[in-house]
Amino acid sequence: MADHKIVLDGISKTFGDNHVLDGVNLEIERGESMAIIGQSGSGKSVTLKCILGLVKPDRGSIRIDGQNVVGLRGRDLEKMRAKFGMLFQGSALFDSLPIWRNVTFALTQGKARDATNMRKIAAENLERVGLSSKILDLRPSELSGGMQKRVALARAIAPRPEIIFFDEPTTGLDPIRADVINDLIVSLVEDLGVTALTITHDMASARKIAHRVAMLYQGKIIWRGPRDRLYDSGNPYVDQFVQGRAEGPIR
Numbered sequence: 001m002a003d004h005k006i007v008l009d010g011i012s013k014t015f016g017d018n019h020v021l022d023g024v025n026l027e028i029e030r031g032e033s034m035a036i037i038g039q040s041g042s043g044k045s046v047t048l049k050c051i052l053g054l055v056k057p058d059r060g061s062i063r064i065d066g067q068n069v070v071g072l073r074g075r076d077l078e079k080m081r082a083k084f085g086m087l088f089q090g091s092a093l094f095d096s097l098p099i100w101r102n103v104t105f106a107l108t109q110g111k112a113r114d115a116t117n118m119r120k121i122a123a124e125n126l127e128r129v130g131l132s133s134k135i136l137d138l139r140p141s142e143l144s145g146g147m148q149k150r151v152a153l154a155r156a157i158a159p160r161p162e163i164i165f166f167d168e169p170t171t172g173l174d175p176i177r178a179d180v181i182n183d184l185i186v187s188l189v190e191d192l193g194v195t196a197l198t199i200t201h202d203m204a205s206a207r208k209i210a211h212r213v214a215m216l217y218q219g220k221i222i223w224r225g226p227r228d229r230l231y232d233s234g235n236p237y238v239d240q241f242v243q244g245r246a247e248g249p250i251r
């Protein structure tokens with residue numbers, strides 16, 4: 001029997017007259033890396049926000065480890081969120097804080113405490129993403145975009161989350177640096193045994209990072225399959241999207 005970590009069942013969300021999600025069904029297994037692809041505005045971020053409890057779906061259920069999380073509040077919501085790590089688009093590091101405090105931010109809730117131990121934890125996590133402890137006291141603005149992404153990755157894994165969301169992890173990086181980040185994500189997912197969900201426009205990244213890919217279109221998951229079927233899906237919508245063609249069923 002499949003061991004589901006996250007199950008979305010019939011998730012719908014409307015903003016005004018904009019029906020963004022219209023019955024999204026998706027199961028992600030424990031230890032699986034899943035990528036969601038889809039056009040701009042197709043609802044990928046709204047889907048992640050529903051899972052995190054930042055947006056409340058109008059209909060449907062979301063189960064994490066078998067527990068329905070829609071409508072959780074207070075301590076229960078906090079406990080559920082503690083399972084998640086997040087790599088934000090554009091890294092979202094705090095420029096006023098040195099690297100070691102950025103990496104350990106979730107562990108200290110932003111407070112400057114237990115500096116010796118936190119610096120040690122920061123150094124360990126930086127090493128995991130291939131960065132030297134020499135940068136512990138630098139500010140994010142002193143690093144290149146690729147290095148900032150790695151610091152953001154170190155921050156996402158520092159609390160050893162069970163699930164990591166990657167929001168456009170390769171945006172803004174050149175193809176070579178993007179591939180370095182892809183490789184790092186693959187090895188982190190394998191080494192730490194986390195369940196990963198990535199939203200991306202970058203097909204090379206989706207194919208590398210994910211075990212399976214799902215395509216969101218007009219509020220529904222219209223296709224899902226193993227990554228090596230992405231260019232051989234037999235689905236005209238997926239074909240058009242992954243090949244970036246203007247002609248096709250997607251208008």
Ligand SMILES: Nc1ncnc2c1ncn2[C@@H]1O[C@H](COP(=O)(O)OP(=O)(O)OP(=O)(O)O)[C@@H](O)[C@H]1O
Binds near residue numbers: 042
């Ligand atoms: N809080 C909100 N209030 C009203 N509309 C919203 C809200 N959040 C998202 N939307 C709308 O929902 C739609 C889907 O947005 P979403 O950010 O999920 O798209 P996306 O697939 O992640 O796009 P992109 O690839 O461009 O990031 C958009 O039309 C957006 O305007």
